[in-house]
Structures are given as C-alpha cells and as structure tokens.
Amino acid sequence: MGKVVYEKSKGLTDNPLSYCPGCLHGTIHKLVAESLVELEVLDRAVTVASVGCSVVAYQFFNCDAVQAAHGRAPAVATGIKRVSPDSIVFTYQGDGDLAAIGMAEIVHAAHRGENITVIFVNNGIYGMTGGQMAPTTLITQKTSTSPFGRKEATTGKPLKVSEMIAQIPSAYYIERVSAHTVPHLVKAKKAIKKAFENQIHGKGFSMVEVLSTCSIGWHMTPVESLSHVENSMMPYFPLGVYKDEGEVIS
Amino acid sequence: MANLLTIETKRCKGCGLCAYVCPKKILELDMSNVNDKGYNPIKCIDMSECTACAMCARMCPDSVIKVERDV
Ligand SMILES: Cc1ncc(C[n+]2csc(CCOP(=O)(O)OP(=O)(O)O)c2C)c(N)n1
Ligand code: SF4
Ligand code: SF4
Secondary structure, eight states: OEEEEEOOOTTBOSSOOOSOTTOHHHHHHHHHHHHHHHTTOGGGEEEEEOSSGGGGGGGTBSSEEEEOSTTOHHHHHHHHHHHOTTSEEEEEEEHHIIIIITHHHHHHHHHTTOSOEEEEEEOSEETTTTSEEOTTOOBTOOBTTBTTOBOHHHHOSOOOHHHHHHTSTTEEEEEEEEOSSHHHHHHHHHHHHHHHHHHHTTOOEEEEEEEOOOHHHHTSOHHHHHHHIIIIIHHHSOOEEEEETTEEOO | OOOEEEEOGGGOOOOOHHHHHOTTOOEEEOTTOOOTTSOOOEEESOGGGOOOOOHHHHHOTTOOEEEEEEO
C-alpha cells in the first residue's frame, strides 16, 4: 500500500473549477481549503464570495457560503460574523473587487477590527471582465484599458494594499505572500492558516494578500505568468509580514 | 512496487504548471490524447524516476494529481 502524499482536499467540492487553465485562483483555493480542514473548522466555515472570476467560489469551497455585491464582501462578512460568532467567516476577493470598488468596505472592516479573515488575490488586473486596468496594475503594464501601458502621469502608481491596511490601527495581522512556486505556496499556506487561527482565537482583522496570475489577461502562457510574478510583481509588491499582533512591522 | 501518480485526466486543463515544477521533468502534455474539455492532458513519461515529492500536485490549480509513496 502506498502512503498518500497529496490528494484533493476535502475542503473542496468535486465541481470542476471555472478558472482558465493555469489560473492560480485554483491553487489558492486549495490552500484555503486545506487550512480549514487542518484547523478542523470546515463544518463551521462561511465563504463570502466576491465579484470577479471567483464569483462562484461558493461552488468550490465545501462549506456554507454567500455571494456579496461587488466590493461588499467585508461588510457581508461583518454581518455574518456578528450574528453567528462561532462561524469562521472569510472573504475571498480579487484586486478589482477589494482595491477598487470595495476599498471603503475593506478599510472600515479593518478600522472596526472585525474578527474576520480576508483572502485578497492580487493579479494586477480585472480578469473576469476582459483584462481592464486595476489599481494594482504595474506601471507600463498593458491592459485592455491601458493599451499603451499604465502611465503614472495620468493614473498614479499602483496601490500597495497590504502596506496601506497595516496602517489602520485596529487591523491585527497583515501579510503578503505569493502562489507562484511550491516553496512560496508553503509560506502562503502558513500565513492563511495563521489568519484563520487569529479569528478562531478572537484576535480580530486578518488579511493575507496573495500575488497571483491571470495568464489570459496578461497575454502570457501559464508558465510565463509565474515568471512575471517573480520578476515584475514581487519587486514592487514585496512579500512579508506588514502587521502582526496589532503591531506595524517596518 | 513504485510510487504512484493518479492523474484524473478529465479534470486536467493542460496548463503545464505541474510539468514546469517537476524536478525530474517526467511530466508532459499527451499530444495524442484530448479530454472532454478539449485539452491535451498531462501524462508521466517515466514513473520509475518519480520521487513522490508532490511538487506537481501542490502546484496544480485543478487538483488533478494524487501522489502516493511506496512504503
Ligand atoms: C457594481 C458592479 N460594477 C462592475 C461590475 C463588473 N465587474 C465584474 S468583475 C469586475 C472586476 C473583477 O476583478 P478582480 O476583483 O481583480 O477579480 P479577477 O476577475 O481578476 O479574479 C468588475 C469591474 C459588477 N459586476 N458590478
Ligand atoms: S480571467 Fe484571469 S483571473 Fe480570471 S480565471 Fe482566467 S486567468 Fe484566472
Ligand atoms: S497542473 Fe493540473 S491542470 Fe495543469 S497540466 Fe498539470 S495536471 Fe493538468
């Protein structure tokens, strides 16, 4: 008999994922699902899906779920957590959702110190709607709404969300990780688990930003997209812990 | 006995991320096969080289690969 080293997580349903080939949304889903199973909270977990390619995440996580209006997932998660404090509530949001239309909701959920977990997937683009520029799109990056490349003069520099949210006094834990190599996945899972553990222990607002890909929107192959994360995204969005136990890490 | 990869070919989207991260370079897209989704699924070309490190399975977005180590 062989010893199972890796198999599909019980935290995921059998539904085939709706994501494009090689999209790291799927890989990040696995980290979240495995964390919920390992912490033995899957049966009381509630997903708050956002608007973006992960809009149907409720079909993939094997737990209760709600789908929120665009950007409003942290507000919906606030309501669920407050009426059902034993539930382990997490939002799963893209950068168009969290950093553009939903910026007010994420800021004020952190501001109030809500005891929720936020999984923030930063792929630098609006994937679902056809690859438009996001607040996190890199300078010179071509998108369908910045066909000549993003220009600082007209659209400013990309938002550094983890750095920003870490400055909010009541935010408890903020870390940026990446999903583009297996060693990075190990670290990313540790961070996601910690963000859930914080909620289990009533510590307050935890957010993990995960650098991800969108090979369709980036017009690259899935493998080229991994190098793009390493060579272009990571220098601008440094990985690391920005806030721990309520203290800003500089 | 050897290590075992169970590849659920019908779920595979042929993205090649597993092949890219495999340290032994023994995974390849099977160009002679097309699954119901229309993708060339991944296959292992030399199971005797597999160390059951599970790098492929961890990277795969679609949870296609199960890895078992011979004990
Ligand atoms: C109120 C509202 N405005 C705009 C849209 C259109 N819309 C759908 S998804 C999306 C952006 C999603 O991008 P992101 O959050 O980065 O997720 P990704 O698709 O890249 O995973 C937008 C603008 C909408 N659905 N609802
Ligand atoms: S459009 Fe981009 S983000 Fe959306 S599923 Fe495809 S690769 Fe993933
Ligand atoms: S990573 Fe998964 S979906 Fe992509 S080719 Fe390999 S087995 Fe198929």
